Amino acid sequence: MEYIIEPQKIENRSMEIIRPYLDRLNLSEPEIKVYSRIIHAAGDPDYANWIRIHPTAIQAGCQALQKGADIFCDVEMVRTGINKTRLGAWGGKVHCLISDPSVIAAAKVTGATRAMTAMRSFGDKLDGSVVAIGNAPTALFELMKMMQETGIRPSLIVGVPVGFVGASESKDLLAAESPVPYITVLGNKGGSPIAASAVNALLYMN
């Protein structure tokens, strides 16, 4: 069977195939890049119907990353998927505490998820950062609560938790009430590759 084996050709052809799905949406070029990377990561053009990008999200995210902002993730798969070479060149690092022994111990005591416990323990390090949530609705709910209670303000929230219990609600809340710019995907879909691809779109934009 004939198939393309050159990485750049595969990516270029993918982007060509995705582009027509975006034509009717009146997107800016930077928005097209974010949409395309997400659809590419999911293999699913239906994402075009559910992605929501706050008007200043791309600019805010790019500026923060270029100034060396760190990225805080809910789960290890998001950390794994982010291009750390590109990020590191600007001075940023990716953090995830879900497997941290103190987080695991604390979550056992409270009975809450490790993802929300880990988010809480990032504390005011989240100020000025990029937060990328690809799995746990509870982490996004917790972040919204922290912003309300403590006044911390990330530069950008990429909030795309996935699933049938709380995911849709947490993203509706983000889109309706976030005090900072956000990128999200409404509904049940989402996941670690979606979070990582949105962040990588910003990293590749500069």
Added chain:
Amino acid sequence: MEYIIEPQKIENRSMEIIRPYLDRLNLSEPEIKVYSRIIHAAGDPDYANWIRIHPTAIQAGCQALQKGADIFCDVEMVRTGINKTRLGAWGGKVHCLISDPSVIAAAKVTGATRAMTAMRSFGDKLDGSVVAIGNAPTALFELMKMMQETGIRPSLIVGVPVGFVGASESKDLLAAESPVPYITVLGNKGGSPIAASAVNALLYMN
């Protein structure tokens, strides 16, 4: 806003929500577990229409893993997503060579993807193993070629590469011509969480 924060309750409720989507499909209980984990990981019940499980795949995969078979992945995100504690208890390890310096160097020389180069370099270690491909169609095409050319036989192939260039074709080929049992998702959808969730379903089954 009220939401569930206890991990086990979230998972149980998710599985309750997913179950009705599977009712019309006449699945066995082990198949329901694989379908449910995949749909849970994607937040997308449409996967029920595209998942294909070879009749002996679940049994073959479970038996291999319980005997300590290793798992070979195309990308790091698949490795990250697999429950290594459960696997390690049976003696198995997860391998990925996509960031191996010799693979990167070899891929530069040939111009092919790192994922297919990495798959080729696993060689006859793949015999009796579980292969989990969550990203790169080229890795799955290469594995099919290796099985034909060299006679290596994994115990199970979880082949769910994602995207618009080669993914659907590589999975059609797997379903049509694989000499060993497989789990796949036809069409463009797939991805690392899909591969990891299918493998984890097998790990949790015992």
